[in-house]
Amino acid sequence: MPAIAVERLERAFGDVLAVRGVDLEVDEGEIYGFLGPNGAGKTTTVRMLTTLLLPTAGRATVAGHDVVAEARAVRASIGVALQEAALDPLMTGRELIRLQATLQGLPTAEGRRRADDLLERVDLIAAADRRVGGYSGGMKRRLDLAAALVHEPRVLFLDEPTTGLDPVSRKTIWEEVRALNDEGTTVFLTTQYLEEADQLADNVAIIDQGRIVAEGTPDALKAEIGNPHVQLQLADGSVDAAERVLAEIGKLLPPSDGRTVLVEVENGAADIPRVVRALDDAGVGVEALELVRPTLDDVFVATTGHHLEKKQVPTTSSAPANA
Amino acid sequence: MNSLRVNARVIRALGMRSIRQTFRRPQLMAPILVFPTLLLAVQTGGAGGAVDLPGFPPVQGFLQFMLAGAMMQSLMLAGNSGGIAFAVDIEMGFTDRLFAAPVPRYTIVLGRLAGVAALGFLSAVWFFAIGLAFGAEVHSGVAGVLIAVFLVTATATAVGGIGAAIALRTGSASVVQGLFPLVLVVLFLSSAFFPVDLMVQPAKAIAEYNPFSFIVEGVRTPIIAEVDATDLLEALLAIAGIVVLGLVLSARALRHRLRTG
Numbered sequence: 402m403p404a405i406a407v408e409r410l411e412r413a414f415g416d417v418l419a420v421r422g423v424d425l426e427v428d429e430g431e432i433y434g435f436l437g438p439n440g441a442g443k444t445t446t447v448r449m450l451t452t453l454l455l456p457t458a459g460r461a462t463v464a465g466h467d468v469v470a471e472a473r474a475v476r477a478s479i480g481v482a483l484q485e486a487a488l489d490p491l492m493t494g495r496e497l498i499r500l501q502a503t504l505q506g507l508p509t510a511e512g513r514r515r516a517d518d519l520l521e522r523v524d525l526i527a528a529a530d531r532r533v534g535g536y537s538g539g540m541k542r543r544l545d546l547a548a549a550l551v552h553e554p555r556v557l558f559l560d561e562p563t564t565g566l567d568p569v570s571r572k573t574i575w576e577e578v579r580a581l582n583d584e585g586t587t588v589f590l591t592t593q594y595l596e597e598a599d600q601l602a603d604n605v606a607i608i609d610q611g612r613i614v615a616e617g618t619p620d621a622l623k624a625e626i627g628n629p630h631v632q633l634q635l636a637d638g639s640v641d642a643a644e645r646v647l648a649e650i651g652k653l654l655p656p657s658d659g660r661t662v663l664v665e666v667e668n669g670a671a672d673i674p675r676v677v678r679a680l681d682d683a684g685v686g687v688e689a690l691e692l693v694r695p696t697l698d699d700v701f702v703a704t705t706g707h708h709l710e711k712k713q714v715p716t717t718s719s720a721p722a723n724a
Numbered sequence: 725m726n727s728l729r730v731n732a733r734v735i736r737a738l739g740m741r742s743i744r745q746t747f748r749r750p751q752l753m754a755p756i757l758v759f760p761t762l763l764l765a766v767q768t769g770g771a772g773g774a775v776d777l778p779g780f781p782p783v784q785g786f787l788q789f790m791l792a793g794a795m796m797q798s799l800m801l802a803g804n805s806g807g808i809a810f811a812v813d814i815e816m817g818f819t820d821r822l823f824a825a826p827v828p829r830y831t832i833v834l835g836r837l838a839g840v841a842a843l844g845f846l847s848a849v850w851f852f853a854i855g856l857a858f859g860a861e862v863h864s865g866v867a868g869v870l871i872a873v874f875l876v877t878a879t880a881t882a883v884g885g886i887g888a889a890i891a892l893r894t895g896s897a898s899v900v901q902g903l904f905p906l907v908l909v910v911l912f913l914s915s916a917f918f919p920v921d922l923m924v925q926p927a928k929a930i931a932e933y934n935p936f937s938f939i940v941e942g943v944r945t946p947i948i949a950e951v952d953a954t955d956l957l958e959a960l961l962a963i964a965g966i967v968v969l970g971l972v973l974s975a976r977a978l979r980h981r982l983r984t985g
Contacts, residue, residue, distance in 0.1 A: 451824050455983055477826035487817030491748045503737040504825035506730045
């Protein structure tokens with residue numbers, strides 16, 4: 402039985418259809434990345450799956466329970482850390498986790514023990530009796546995550562858990578998500594960060610304007626886009642010679658300027674020595690070389706026609722959408 | 725039975741949180757104790773001669789008369805502050821944390837009301853302490869104190885229900901805060917600060933039918949005279965009416981919030 406099964410799920414707000422017939426299935430024990438830009442329908446979908454919002458059409462089950470008919474059973478099976486950690490700044494970290502334990506029906510003694518264990522786990526034990534209002538963004542996220550884990554949920558929903566965090570805090574959250582998943586927790590993770598989905602998710606669904614436009618493992622999605630390519634920066638005047646040589650190795654892609662040649666390679670990094678040898682034999686000087694793999698942004702561009710992230714990180718740049 | 729016990733623990737935990745929240749946020753505490761205490765001091769000091777007016781009920785002094793009004797002001801502002809705090813929870817998404825828990829959602833509203841009830845109780849005890857410290861007597865003794873404390877606590881809970889309903893419906897702390905002047909209007913158009921018989925029209929007509937006048941008299945009578953069954957019953961009926969109104973409005977607002985997100 403899948404941990405999450407969604408069929409033709411829809412949610413309208415007046416005339417606006419925020420989620421349009423979403424179908425998806427998440428297996429037990431996987432990390433499922435739900436990737437899309439702001440306003441794509443990620444949070445609305447999560448709110449329906451966590452019983453915070455009623456669907457206007459379709460159905461969904463979480464941990465085997467219908468989100469409408471068996472909402473309380475769903476809530477007993479899930480942990481939820483919603484966008485922008487919803488924490489009371491006047492409470493201390495320890496008070497918050499203990500309250501969460503009470504809300505989940507844990508006996509007082511067990512709730513206290515779990516609170517201490519979780520505060521230790523997320524490295525907040527020293528700050529446990531300080532008010533949350535004085536925590537940093539990363540500490541708040543870790544506390545929110547700990548609160549979501551207090552009853553050892555089968556399915557964990559994380560709605561943009563690292564938005565706005567610095568790289569170090571983001572990495573800490575990733576490590577914790579991986580550790581939880583290793584312990585058997587199914588994780589449904591929404592994100593607008595390509596790298597996050599790529600790094601963490603076993604399967605990814607890309608949502609845009611309320612519809613799922615692509616779904617699969619990150620590698621499979623990228624493979625659908627095409628092979629990786631080698632980007633070569635050449636000395637002046639050697640582009641024509643390089644293109645003649647490289648045309649025999651792989652398909653040439655449109656260059657971005659007069660000193661760059663792009664050639665598709667079937668075997669990725671394994672083809673680089675062959676490229677270098679061929680150019681060397683032909684006497685073509687290479688100033689820089691980089692293997693560029695298709696990214697999830699390329700998948701996003703191919704399926705929606707626009708970029709997910711406005712600014713691309715250097716290692717994942719500019720493979721043409723049809724490459 | 726087990727789930728009842730769990731629900732009771734949730735209500736208690738949320739009530740405790742609500743009380744802590746009030747004590748840790750001075751802007752919530754000030755209207756509940758500080759403002760009514762100041763108003764009580766100013767009115768008692770400045771308008772004490774009112775007790776000599778023809779038609780003024782027989783009282784030991786103006787402070788004795790005013791205690792019920794100060795308690796009413798305090799409990800209504802406690803209810804309003806409870807609504808503001810609930811709306812702040814909604815605005816910052818904290819209620820989503822609560823609504824995502826496997827407890828009946830009414831327990832979340834009841835938890836908030838438990839906190840307001842505790843503040844109502846505190847307010848009654850505070851004003852009795854002040855009254856007694858400054859020489860006011862409670863005519864009907866301990867029984868009168870217990871009746872008044874019960875009525876004040878119950879009314880605070882009822883008013884908190886209205887505040888919670890408005891918070892749930894609007895999700896806006898500033899809207900609930902905007903009701904602050906309305907609370908004072910309702911109080912001044914009741915017998916809280918002045919006997920209805922000495923009011924002029926149309927305030928007199930409004931005060932005669934204002935349910936808070938019935939509650940004020942239910943609280944005041946045991947302080948200035950013997951316990952009166954009619955006053956007590958009318959106060960209980962008025963509280964029951966406000967409770968029902970608060971429950972109906974809260975249930976509808978909760979359903980609306982869950983339907984619309």
